[in-house]
Amino acid sequence: MENEQRSPGTSLVAERRRRRSPVLRRALIASAAGCAMVGGLLWLLPEEPRPAPPPAPGPKTQALTAVTAGVPAALPDLAALIGDREARVRADPRDARSWAVLGVAYVEQGRRTGDALYYPKADDALHLSLKVRAKGNDASAVAMDGLTALANERRDFRAARTWGEAAVKLAPKRWTTYPLLIDAYTGLGDYKATRRTLEKLQELHSGPAVMARAAEVYRDRGWREDAAAQLADAAAGATAPAEQAAWWQRAGELAWERGDREVALRHFEAAVRIDPDQREALAGEGRALAALGRTSEALNAYQVALAKQPTPQYALELGELYESLGLTQAARVQYDTLRTLVTRDTAGGVDDELVLGAFEADHGDARDAVRRLRAEWARQPGIPVADALGWALHRAGQDAEALKFASVATDKVHGGGARDALYAFHRGMIEQDLDKTASARRHLQEALQINPYFSPLRVPLAQQVLAALGEPAAEPLPSDKETQDKEPQEKSG
Template sequence: MAYVERARRTGGVTDYPRAERALRTSLRLRPGGNADALEGLTALAVARRDFRAAERWGEEAVRVAPGRWTSYALLIDAYDGLGRYKAARATRDRMLAVDSGPAARARAARVSWDQGRVRTRRRRSRTRRQPRPRRRARRPRGRRGGYGPGNWPGSGDAEQSLRYCEAGGSASAAGEPEAGACRARALVALGRTAEGVRAYRAALARRPSAEVALRLGELYESLGRPRETRKQWGVVRALVARSAAAGVDESLVLGTLEADHGDPAEAVRVLRAEWERQPGLRVADALGWALHRAGRDGEALRFARRATDRARGGEVRSGLRVSPGVIERAVGLEAAGRRHLEERGG
């Protein structure tokens, strides 16, 4: 578990094979009732985006030790990655029955947020020290349905998002590993792009991440800096290859890179294979966008609608790459497309 945590904090993916060897040795030495090893293998699989394995290990972990809320939290991640949203909500309820403390409630609130239940999420996560936002910031308009180049931090006030990100980075000596990239996204959303570039660079220096490197490249591109943009695509590909060697699935990042800055047909191939393995909302969203970029709008519309289907957990997830309205208008459904774009502020 120390290897998994170190990799999470530093981006040192070579720790993942070490973690796997240690955890499997633990299971071999104590094969019965070893909840620690089972939970560790679940955390490792989630970190690698291997949600099938995470589901298998997580279900065994909660069976062996049904009183550990942390195992339920990891199992929720597995179900979410597989598109099993009813199972994720049921597991959330089981988790809260075991532990209703602040950490468990925060994790439960994230389920509601990810699955489009914003009011529920705000009600669960609100405390006296977290006042209701006074206003909503205007979203930057961009080519992906009005959300900008992958840099919008989510629904709500960008200034408040910046405060939360900065609080996460200063909460401990090491800070939260995602706080730097979170801060960069918020700065860009506020139009403070020079500070955003510096924040992205600092975040990557502390913790290499293919996804964050991609966001920085998209920011360079939006600022009209072609040489830095091209260099950044090379950084993204190198980080994807490094992660793959350590067993980490970076198909979403690679597919996004190919769709927008490489070969859209290759993006479709990569993301369709990922959909067959792990049909989550993020994959549906990315595949819909890749199909759109490849000129296959009829297929793209099915996945874009899937990614925003309220009944299946979509619609208000942050960071969607494209609204169904963009594709609906491309296939001649002008009225429906206009309605969807108006609903999403595009």
């Protein structure tokens, strides 16, 4: 039986197959045999070697890339880089670049672990790099960046400004110096310089690190939506897990500041999932979980964060959470821990006067807090110091002067543009004691609108004071007679 074929544009019934001539058939068979032989030979030939993909960068390389670009580095990678550079400077004590990289790595290790005793080691390494440097290499620029970062971590913003400006003068197109200068100018309350430096940074470079720095400046100006967008883009664009986790942690902080507990918790959890060593995000989880009423989980998150990155701020927050739960003895343990950590930080050259002053104002000696914070204001008059000093003055009974500093912290024209619930709460409480009822009511309401969960101790107090202030008195509408009496009289004749 003959086969039928269907093909486009032909009859449905195939024509009878035509018989090929014997010569044509022999030629086709020979051709097919030849193709089979060639194919077999090709199969037997060795495959052309393909270029191997480049090896993935090792831990030392990844950490080196991160620290020289001013972005967070993974702790295991940092340890590998530090070990490598320590070996290099032992072998060649005049290796200026290795000394510079080692110093920068020590700064990052101290920041990420909360161990301020890395900072003197960083200081020594960075100054040695400058001492043994040779002309024509970039060790000086790396070392100056490191000294700027070190001064920022120690909260010595004047020194950070000095080193950062010297680094810019040496290498004006080196973009990594500008984010460090932004931190220094912000700490000194020089917001015009901060904005100017950000503009220069954005001209020189783009990418996740620049977006994250822009987000911080936008946050300080009260541009929350812009800040959130920048951080989301930074997290999406980051390639290294430690960097991506850092940007998600900052996005969580921004969500927390506006009282968005669930979003903040998701961002913090994402940061910890990407980088389990992201301890700032662990503390953030503690804040968000406490606000969600998940108290046991909140306490556990804080305890883990404090164990892995012991900082005075975490001890203060955990102590206040215990105090809000009526666990006064557990709170005292954390407050004692805070004082111990401040002593340790001081040995590492860190200025903890801001957190210690805030603690003393609420839980210790308010007059001592005023003394400490006045000195801090003289050194570095940033917005957080203005707020803390204003509150300390209030707690010490000096409300008239306290209001001046609280006003600076909430002044949207001269730098205090950040919408911060704690700042608004402090100002409202000071105004309430000064019998400025309308303004007190407005600022306390603002605090609770910005973030209804900003503090486990202060939110109930704000609600209590607002209830005592009551609603503003309703002004009666003027009567017809009063209206007529106020109308101008027409002149006669």
